[in-house]
Amino acid sequence: MTKNILAVAFLAVAFASCSNDDDNTPAEPIQTETVSNLYAPQTGGQGEAVGGEFAKFDFETGAITTSDTDWDLAFRGTTIAINGGAETGTADEPVRNGDAGVAIVTGTLASITTADGLSFNQDADAAFAIPTGSDNGWYNYAGPPSHVITPIPGKIFVIRTTEGNYAKVEIISYYENAPAEPDAFADATPYFTFNYVYNPNIGETSFE
Amino acid sequence: MRFQLTTCLLLIGSYFTIAQTRVENPTDSILAQQLDEVIVTATRTERQLSSLPLPVTLVGKKQIIKSGSVRLNEILNEQTGIITVADESGFQGVQIQGIASDYILILIDGVPLVGRSAGNFDLSRLTVGNIKQIEVVKGPSSSLYGSEALGGVINIITEKPKTEALTGNASYRIGSFSQQDINLDVKQAFKKFRYGFFANRFSSNGYDLNEDVEGNTVNPFTNYTLNGRLYYDFKDNLSLFASGRFYDQNQDAGFTLDSIQYQGDTKEQEWNAHTRLDHKWTPNLTMAYELYYTNYIATELLADPISTAILSDSDFNQKLFRPEVRGSYTFSSENNTETTGFQNGTLTAGIGLQLDELDRTYFDKTVNFSSQYAYAQYDFDPIENLNVIAGARFDNHSEYNNQFSPKLALRYQLNDNLSIKGSIGYGFKAPDFRQLYFDFTNSAVGYTILGYNVALDKLKELEEQDQILNVVVTEDDLSKPLGAESSIGYNLGFNLKHGRGNTEVNFFRNDFKNLIDTRIIARKTNGQNVFSYVNFDEIYTTGFEINSAYKLSNDLNISAGYQLLYAFDKQKKQDIKDNQVFVRDPNNGQTIALSQTDYFGLVNRSRHNANFKIYYDIPTAKTNLNIRLLYRSKYAQFDTNGNGLIDNYDSSFIDDFVTVNAAASKTFYNNFTLQVGANNLLDYTDNNIPTMPGIQGYLKLNYQF
Numbered sequence: 046m047t048k049n050i051l052a053v054a055f056l057a058v059a060f061a062s063c064s065n066d067d068d069n070t071p072a073e074p075i076q077t078e079t080v081s082n083l084y085a086p087q088t089g090g091q092g093e094a095v096g097g098e099f100a101k102f103d104f105e106t107g108a109i110t111t112s113d114t115d116w117d118l119a120f121r122g123t124t125i126a127i128n129g130g131a132e133t134g135t136a137d138e139p140v141r142n143g144d145a146g147v148a149i150v151t152g153t154l155a156s157i158t159t160a161d162g163l164s165f166n167q168d169a170d171a172a173f174a175i176p177t178g179s180d181n182g183w184y185n186y187a188g189p190p191s192h193v194i195t196p197i198p199g200k201i202f203v204i205r206t207t208e209g210n211y212a213k214v215e216i217i218s219y220y221e222n223a224p225a226e227p228d229a230f231a232d233a234t235p236y237f238t239f240n241y242v243y244n245p246n247i248g249e250t251s252f253e
Numbered sequence: 254m255r256f257q258l259t260t261c262l263l264l265i266g267s268y269f270t271i272a273q274t275r276v277e278n279p280t281d282s283i284l285a286q287q288l289d290e291v292i293v294t295a296t297r298t299e300r301q302l303s304s305l306p307l308p309v310t311l312v313g314k315k316q317i318i319k320s321g322s323v324r325l326n327e328i329l330n331e332q333t334g335i336i337t338v339a340d341e342s343g344f345q346g347v348q349i350q351g352i353a354s355d356y357i358l359i360l361i362d363g364v365p366l367v368g369r370s371a372g373n374f375d376l377s378r379l380t381v382g383n384i385k386q387i388e389v390v391k392g393p394s395s396s397l398y399g400s401e402a403l404g405g406v407i408n409i410i411t412e413k414p415k416t417e418a419l420t421g422n423a424s425y426r427i428g429s430f431s432q433q434d435i436n437l438d439v440k441q442a443f444k445k446f447r448y449g450f451f452a453n454r455f456s457s458n459g460y461d462l463n464e465d466v467e468g469n470t471v472n473p474f475t476n477y478t479l480n481g482r483l484y485y486d487f488k489d490n491l492s493l494f495a496s497g498r499f500y501d502q503n504q505d506a507g508f509t510l511d512s513i514q515y516q517g518d519t520k521e522q523e524w525n526a527h528t529r530l531d532h533k534w535t536p537n538l539t540m541a542y543e544l545y546y547t548n549y550i551a552t553e554l555l556a557d558p559i560s561t562a563i564l565s566d567s568d569f570n571q572k573l574f575r576p577e578v579r580g581s582y583t584f585s586s587e588n589n590t591e592t593t594g595f596q597n598g599t600l601t602a603g604i605g606l607q608l609d610e611l612d613r614t615y616f617d618k619t620v621n622f623s624s625q626y627a628y629a630q631y632d633f634d635p636i637e638n639l640n641v642i643a644g645a646r647f648d649n650h651s652e653y654n655n656q657f658s659p660k661l662a663l664r665y666q667l668n669d670n671l672s673i674k675g676s677i678g679y680g681f682k683a684p685d686f687r688q689l690y691f692d693f694t695n696s697a698v699g700y701t702i703l704g705y706n707v708a709l710d711k712l713k714e715l716e717e718q719d720q721i722l723n724v725v726v727t728e729d730d731l732s733k734p735l736g737a738e739s740s741i742g743y744n745l746g747f748n749l750k751h752g753r754g755n756t757e758v759n760f761f762r763n764d765f766k767n768l769i770d771t772r773i774i775a776r777k778t779n780g781q782n783v784f785s786y787v788n789f790d791e792i793y794t795t796g797f798e799i800n801s802a803y804k805l806s807n808d809l810n811i812s813a814g815y816q817l818l819y820a821f822d823k824q825k826k827q828d829i830k831d832n833q834v835f836v837r838d839p840n841n842g843q844t845i846a847l848s849q850t851d852y853f854g855l856v857n858r859s860r861h862n863a864n865f866k867i868y869y870d871i872p873t874a875k876t877n878l879n880i881r882l883l884y885r886s887k888y889a890q891f892d893t894n895g896n897g898l899i900d901n902y903d904s905s906f907i908d909d910f911v912t913v914n915a916a917a918s919k920t921f922y923n924n925f926t927l928q929v930g931a932n933n934l935l936d937y938t939d940n941n942i943p944t945m946p947g948i949q950g951y952l953k954l955n956y957q958f
Contacts, residue, residue, distance in 0.1 A: 153845060
């Protein structure tokens with residue numbers, strides 16, 4: 046992580062020094078962050094109707110928000126909504142009033158260098174842009190005996206935010222404090238831990 | 254009274270005569286001399302084991318008795334390349350050449366047994382008390398046996414009475430965990446009439462591997478096996494065989510969940526009725542007319558004794574009826590001097606009808622399958638020292654595509670000591686009832702599994718109930734019939750006699766396609782999925798097996814066996830090559846593309862399996878001592894890191910382990926045998942192998958009459 050920050054800082058300095066001459070609004074450095082233990086409970090489940098407020102996240106501030114408009118991703122249980130497109134029809138979901146989108150890419154977080162050329166999907170009636178279910182969207186459910194939910198390694202979500210910025214996200218864990226080998230019976234859920242890289246310069250697709 | 258006394262005296266008299274003339278064979282060699290044994294499974298005709306062009310494992314009665322095995326799984330697990338293992342469903346089955354239990358056919362006297370749990374046939378259902386021998390043919394045998402015979406066929410052969418005197422044995426065995434095994438076996442043969450009766454009671458108090466988890470690992474159970482067999486010779490060339498078998502098991506199924514002590518039982522019952530008329534029309538033509546019926550019933554009822562709330566109530570009732578007619582004709586030239594050439598061979602052919610029926614919980618109604626089949630096989634020596642068996646079978650089935658299963662096998666005797674053999678065959682497994690008719694919704698989690706044939710209708714029902722968010726497959730996807738799973742198996746090996754020893758080597762490869770797995774077909778409004786079955790997986794298993802037996806002296810036999818196995822999913826292998834599979838390194842949290850060398854292969858497969866056995870007879874003391882070492886290298890039980898396959902980063906590996914079994918028996922007063930033994934002498938246990946308790950000692954007394 047330290048290495049990453051140094052690299053980013055170095056790139057940022059290098060970039061800044063190049064563009065200083067012809068641009069009077071210097072580019073902001075790319076942000077590499079980790080969000081830990083984003084708590085996203087849901088009610089119901091286990092055969093009952095699912096409900097409860099989504100926990101919304103805004104890349105611009107890098108924090109959870111209660112705003113009805115300034116959010117990009119929203120979490121509830123294993124479901125992830127994006128602020129773009131239309132409501133899916135599930136109970137208590139937030140209104141989609143932005144134009145955010147997501148492209149699901151296979152690779153490591155570092156290997157995705159740009160959002161150029163990707164096609165972005167949005168939530169729609171009866172369909173989340175990040176599909177729900179095991180081995181389908183972002184996680185695998187192991188079933189008995191371990192019952193562990195594991196983020197599928199190599200699934201990277203490239204996000205176009207409501208403000209028109211780009212971010213790339215890798216979900217690390219669904220369990221509190223992101224244990225390396227979670228115990229579905231002992232470790233608490235749903236606590237999202239994810240790494241992301243965010244380009245704060247509007248419209249810039251590069252992550253380098 | 255006088256008559257009875259006379260009869261008694263006569264019986265006793267003849268008994269002594271027999272006892273005195275009985276040839277003692279204390280130097281029985283079970284390992285090195287097997288090659289002269291005759292087996293029937295590979296060709297459906299009697300064939301000398303050593304002359305067969307197919308890989309076969311034969312386990313004889315003496316080996317079973319000396320090893321102190323009581324259930325079929327125990328003795329088979331000691332054979333090279335045959336492994337018993339529990340899959341992710343928790344049920345135990347047998348694996349041959351890396352092929353799972355779903356694809357291995359189990360027969361008794363040539364007729365199939367039914368009743369599987371999640372595809373696994375539980376071999377511990379079968380007692381070995383009245384077995385003459387166990388024949389295992391490895392590789393696809395669908396050319397003779399049809400569905401399920403992809404990985405191999407296990408055929409249990411019962412003993413035919415031979416002597417006019419009443420013979421048999423009664424035994425009692427007690428072991429750890431209050432395990433008790435009681436056997437009574439009686440046989441007698443008159444001029445035209447023979448009969449055999451067998452009864453077994455087996456019980457255990459169960460055991461607990463993990464004190465931290467409430468309840469037992471294995472609950473107490475008791476089971477009974479009864480088998481009666483009749484043989485009647487109408488004429489020299491016409492004889493009848495009839496066998497009835499009954500199995501009944503009751504196991505305590507009580508357990509504690511959320512501090513409620515649920516009580517109940519799991520019951521299993523099995524009936525088999527098998528009759529066969531053997532007719533020798535001419536010295537060259539024999540025919541068999543066979544009728545077979547079997548019924549397997551399993552029920553479970555679990556309830557809270559206080560509130561009487563029912564936790565689980567399931568039924569499973571499967572029936573199979575199978576008439577078959579088969580014949581064997583040996584072509585021979587007029588002067589009988591020539592035995593080679595295409596014109597001098599044995600043609601074996603049969604036709605049959607199979608009716609299957611299953612009624613179970615989570616099925617709307619009783620479902621029926623029917624199939625008709627015909628097979629033919631020609632066994633001949635085109636030139637001296639070369640044996641060829643070519644055969645094929647055609648199955649016409651009510652629920653899936655017709656299957657044509659050919660097979661070709663060759664064996665060439667290079668010299669007195671060396672022979673090579675090779676075979677190629679096709680195997681298939683029909684989609685089972687569950688894959689076609691299941692209708693199950695998990696009440697705790699809320700997901701639904703639908704059998705392929707009912708998926709469309711059930712989906713519509715769920716849609717009408719507003720339970721479906723969206724359907725992710727097209728109607729077209731669910732309209733084409735589900736295909737049979739199939740494989741092509743290749744075996745190539747040689748047999749080498751060297752002095753007092755014998756070594757067999759066999760290389761194998763099995764390519765599977767159309768394997769049936771579940772996939773998501775729709776999403777539910779409760780956030781869960783609807784699953785159904787689809788043909789998509791392609792896997793292969795490959796490796797080799799080597800068995801070496803050496804007769805150090807007349808009384809000392811040693812043997813060693815080893816199997817190397819690679820078992821992979823072809824698609825996943827390609828995905829890894831294409832850098833599409835990733836893994837999160839648990840040490841530094843970095844995600845990296847999985848390297849090809851880190852793909853471990855399919856679940857429950859060990860790369861290495863080995864065994865080493867010593868059987869030692871001391872004829873002067875009428876004693877036999879033996880020790881058997883079994884080694885299994887590490888294997889993984891399930892994916893733990895979310896990438897959908899087993900790689901070296903997964904944490905569900907069971908480390909390699911050795912089990913040691915030993916037994917000693919001594920015969921005294923001619924008729925009594927006392928056996929002392931222990932399985933798993935090293936006391937190896939793992940909480941993740943619930944089917945293996947620690948060290949199990951036992952003491953057995955057998956009376957032979």
